[in-house]
Structures are given as structure tokens and as C-alpha cells.
């Protein structure tokens with residue numbers, strides 16, 4: 001599932017390629033057809049990412065709200081686009097570029113009020129606009145009184161928006177933190193380190209358009225060239241890069257979490 005760095009990366013890309021253009025919006029698959037008519041032919045002003053949500057602001061005060069979920073995928077084409085492949089929920093045809101969206105969890109046209117309601121349910125997004133100190137303080141207010149494991153709290157979008165399963169695993173490994181630690185036992189200094197690491201990891205992900213947590217020195221190659229699991233320290237790995245023990249998985253918040261019980265005990 002795309003994590004927060006990816007939605008912000010897409011928002012920048014889609015703003016670069018489509019903002020200020022009147023878009024022809026259709027639904028080759030049909031499920032988005034009624035909504036597509038509400039924005040087709042209108043100018044898309046900007047794209048905004050908050051957590052794992054994308055909001056495309058149109059001139060007529062309508063917005064397209066997209067949540068990619070586990071299977072959502074965008075495909076770019078030059079204009080005119082080729083025949084749709086698979087179940088294309090939404091197709092945009094712009095001046096130079098066209099965009100297809102297949103398999104999203106959410107793809108609908110909403111008004112500003114509904115956007116407010118969606119955002120109101122989300123915790124602070126480390127990559128979104130707003131005071132970094134304020135965001136950190138808000139997350140800490142929730143974490144410090146919670147009896148839930150920190151491994152569940154960081155994945156809860158109402159606590160902090162944009163963190164998915166890869167960031168979660170890599171974050172706790174970097175800190176040597178046991179993901180079962182309840183928020184209430186975390187301590188301010190540990191939380192400070194956690195937040196610093198999270199912001200750094202998400203910014204790196206946004207820069208490269210993919211999650212990369214190893215350093216170039218650790219990887220023995222420039223970071224931009226890394227692909228697949230070479231980009232990670234612990235996620236999907238067999239053995240720990242620090243102590244060589246076997247990496248194990250535990251289920252926290254219904255998702256499999258990779259960790260090293262040696263380094264994170």
C-alpha cells in the first residue's frame with residue numbers, strides 16, 4: 001500500500017502535469033461516470049496530499065477524493081492515451097499527459113465540507129503543511145497517555161497520518177525500539193527520536209519517490225539506484241544487518257511487523 005511519501009510525491013507530479021488545465025474526465029469502467037461529469041471540462045487548480053488521501057481541487061469548488069488503498073494504481077500516458085487496460089475507474093486527458101487510475105479504494109467527487117470531514121479524522125501528517133512543532137506536540141499528546149503498543153499507534157491514521165507498514169518496521173528498527181512498548185511507557189526522549197526518524201524517513205521517501213531507509217554507505221551504492229528490498233534494513237529481510245540474528249515477524253494492529261528481537265528487545 002502506498003504510504004504518505006507516495007501520496008505527496010504523486011500530488012507534486014500531478015500538480016506539475018495537470019494544474020491549470022481543463023481536463024476531460026471519464027470513467028471507462030463506468031463506476032465513476034456520474035461523478036466524472038461533475039468535473040469534466042473544468043480546470044484542476046491543484047492537487048493536495050494529506051496522509052494517504054489525495055484531493056484534486058477543481059475551479060467549481062468540487063474535489064476529486066482518491067485513496068489508493070492496497071490495489072490502487074496510476075498510469076501515465078501521453079495524450080491521446082491508448083485504449084484503457086483493465087478496469088480503469090478514472091481517466092484524465094490533459095494537454096500533454098493523460099492519467100488512468102485503476103483499483104482505488106476511494107475515487108469520488110466531493111465538496112469542501114466533505115474534505116474537512118475526511119481531514120478531521122486524521123492525525124497530523126509529517127509531510128503536510130503546518131507547524132512541525134505543533135504536529136509533533138499533537139501526536140505526543142495522544143501517544144503519552146495510550147496503553148496501546150507504539151506499533152499500533154503509529155499505524156493508526158487518526159494518531160499520525162501517512163505511516164504504513166514499511167515505515168513502521170524501519171522506524172522501530174532504526175531506534176532499536178520494541179514495537180510492543182505501550183505509548184504510556186515510551187518516554188519523551190524516545191518519542192523525540194521516533195518523530196525525528198519518522199520525519200527524516202518520510203522526507204527521504206518523498207525525495208526519491210520510494211521508501212529508502214538504508215544509507216548509501218550501508219547499501220554500498222548510491223541511494224537513488226536502490227530497488228526492492230535493498231532499500232530497507234529490516235522490512236522483508238531474513239537476517240538482521242546489525243546482529244545477524246533472524247528477523248522475525250509479529251502481528252500488531254492486524255499487520256505483520258518485521259523486527260529483530262535481538263536489537264529491539
Ligand SMILES: [Zn+2]
Nearest residue numbers: 240243260263
Ligand atoms: Zn539485530
